[in-house]
Amino acid sequence: MKFEAPRGTHDIVPSDQPLWRKLTGEMERVCALYGYRPIQTPVFEDTELFARTSGAGSDVVQKEMYTFSDRSDRSLTLRADATAPICRAYVQHGMHREPQPVKLYAIESIYRYAAPQRGRYREHWQLSAEALGSDDPALDAELIQLYTELLRRVGLEQWELQLNSIGDRNCRPAYVERLNEWLDAHDDVLDEEARQKRATTPLRVFDVKTPSVREALRDAPEIGESLCDECRAHFDAVRKGLDAYGVPYAIDPTLVRGLDYYTRTTFEFRGPEEGAQSAICGGGRYDYLVEEIGGPATPAIGFGAGIERLVLAAEREGIGAEPPAIEVFVVTEAEKPLAILAELRRRGLSADVDYAGRSLKGQLTQAQRLGADTTVIVEGDQATIRRRGEHDTAVPVTALVDRLTQ
Numbered sequence: 249m250k251f252e253a254p255r256g257t258h259d260i261v262p263s264d265q266p267l268w269r270k271l272t273g274e275m276e277r278v279c280a281l282y283g284y285r286p287i288q289t290p291v292f293e294d295t296e297l298f299a300r301t302s303g304a305g306s307d308v309v310q311k312e313m314y315t316f317s318d319r320s321d322r323s324l325t326l327r328a329d330a331t332a333p334i335c336r337a338y339v340q341h342g343m344h345r346e347p348q349p350v351k352l353y354a355i356e357s358i359y360r361y362a363a364p365q366r367g368r369y370r371e372h373w374q375l376s377a378e379a380l381g382s383d384d385p386a387l388d389a390e391l392i393q394l395y396t397e398l399l400r401r402v403g404l405e406q407w408e409l410q411l412n413s414i415g416d417r418n419c420r421p422a423y424v425e426r427l428n429e430w431l432d433a434h435d436d437v438l439d440e441e442a443r444q445k446r447a448t449t450p451l452r453v454f455d456v457k458t459p460s461v462r463e464a465l466r467d468a469p470e471i472g473e474s475l476c477d478e479c480r481a482h483f484d485a486v487r488k489g490l491d492a493y494g495v496p497y498a499i500d501p502t503l504v505r506g507l508d509y510y511t512r513t514t515f516e517f518r519g520p521e522e523g524a525q526s527a528i529c530g531g532g533r534y535d536y537l538v539e540e541i542g543g544p545a546t547p548a549i550g551f552g553a554g555i556e557r558l559v560l561a562a563e564r565e566g567i568g569a570e571p572p573a574i575e576v577f578v579v580t581e582a583e584k585p586l587a588i589l590a591e592l593r594r595r596g597l598s599a600d601v602d603y604a605g606r607s608l609k610g611q612l613t614q615a616q617r618l619g620a621d622t623t624v625i626v627e628g629d630q631a632t633i634r635r636r637g638e639h640d641t642a643v644p645v646t647a648l649v650d651r652l653t654q
Contacts, residue, residue: 254370255364256370257369258371258556264559265571266568266572267559267567267568267569270569272375274402275355275375275398277401278401279353279375279377279394282390284352284377284379284394285353287337287352287353287354288354288356289330289333289336289337291326291327291357292324292325293325293327293336294323294324294325295324295325297325297336298313298328300541301329301331301332301335301537302328302329302332312328312361313325313328313361314328326359327358328358328359329358330354330356330376330552331378331537332537334378334550335548338350338352338380338538338546339541343380344543344544348381348382349380349381349382350379350380350381351378351380352378352379352380353376353377353378354376355376357373358373366521366560367557367560368556368557369556372554372555372556373556374552374553374555375553375555377391377394377395377531378548378549378550379549380547381546381547382547385486385489388489389485389488389489389492389493389495390489391531392495393489393490395529395553396409396493396495398553399517402558402567403562404519404558404565405565407518407520407528407561408498408518409495409496409497409498409515409517410497410498410499410503410515411486411487411497411499411515412471412472412499412502412514413471413472413475413486413513414471414505414511414512414532415471415474415475415476416512417511418476418479419474419476420474422474423469423474424450426474427451427453430468431450434464434468438464439461452504453465453468454502454503462502468502471501472499482512482513483513486513497515500516503515505531509536509537509540510532510533510534511532511535511536512533512535514531515531515532515551516529516530517530517553519558519560519561520565521557521561521564527554527557528554528557528558528561529551529552529554530552531550531551532550532551533549571619573618573620574618574619574621575599575620575621575622576592576597576598576599576621576622577600577601577615578599578600578626579611579612579624579626580601580611580625580626581608581627582626585601585626585645588626588645588648592653600618612625621635621636622635624648624652626645626648628645629646630642630644631643631645
């Protein structure tokens with residue numbers, strides 16, 4: 249019987265790892281530079297956590313969650329979103345009593361049941377960066393600039409940033425009323441998807457994918473016209489911060505994101521891919537989410553950035569990474585010098601030897617395949633050190649390790 253990875257999942261095989269580790273390593277370094285600390289959450293949570301935070305009518309809850317009952321008949325769901333679990337941990341572990349804001353990041357797997365596409369997997373990985381405990385618009389600007397710094401370090405140039413504000417619980421109801429009036433008068437331009445989204449949350453009509461509907465919605469009222477003075481001032485300050493950082497952006501008045509918990513600032517980075525798969529990072533403020541799950545009122549902002557999509561964007565721009573090479577490969581036709589290998593590794597040098605019964609010539613070829621910096625040929629009590637571009641050096645086997653680690 250032949251087994252393959254389940255549909256919608258993928259293996260990150262050794263040949264994929266150099267670029268993958270380059271990107272995730274840069275993510276960890278950049279987050280640390282900005283004061284974000286790592287956190288890991290369980291791969292499954294109580295189903296209600298996602299239902300309450302994402303919105304019962306959202307596509308995530310309605311169509312995409314991997315939900316199951318455990319042996320005690322508790323409803324659990326594979327991590328469908330990283331923000332809600334991080335907020336749950338923030339409350340559960342009393343991080344709201346620490347100096348605020350609390351800056352956290354995670355590189356974790358996310359599970360969504362959706363049609364697999366290029367760069368879109370049912371099990372995928374993302375960087376989540378969350379800053380909890382401050383409503384300072386400068387924090388919004390910093391978090392957005394953090395991702396642009398990551399892109400700069402990776403070398404990605406083909407991207408654009410879309411920005412919007414969707415208001416808060418003070419000004420959004422009046423806008424939703426205006427939007428509903430417009431939708432009532434233009435029901436003929438909506439398709440079934442748009443009507444379903446409207447039935448759950450009217451703002452979600454802007455998430456429809458049908459080109460004709462999206463084009464018609466350009467004439468709908470814009471939420472920016474209904475912002476209260478506080479939200480308008482906050483958005484102006486975010487934009488001023490981005491200008492100070494030198495981050496280019498475009499205002500997209502229809503950018504609302506797909507989850508209920510977003511407020512005020514919303515943003516999306518788009519890469520070189522076409523269509524729906526162009527989004528490489530998305531996020532925004534969620535000032536009521538912590539309160540929704542039983543914590544204190546806590547303003548917060550965060551983003552989720554897909555790693556697979558960033559890999560695709562990097563590959564499209566010709567960005568790669570070299571696999572790590574073995575530093576020392578030991579060639580011998582006699583008994584394998586295991587003590588030498590162990591001592592080299594103990595001193596921090598990667599070392600290997602032939603385990604396939606190759607001839608002396610075959611072992612030398614294998615050393616080249618592995619890109620070994622140094623090849624050591626052991627013959628009796630003597631060893632020859634061979635390095636590219638240098639003359640061979642003969643040393644006693646007893647002095648070999650010291651010579652290689654000088």
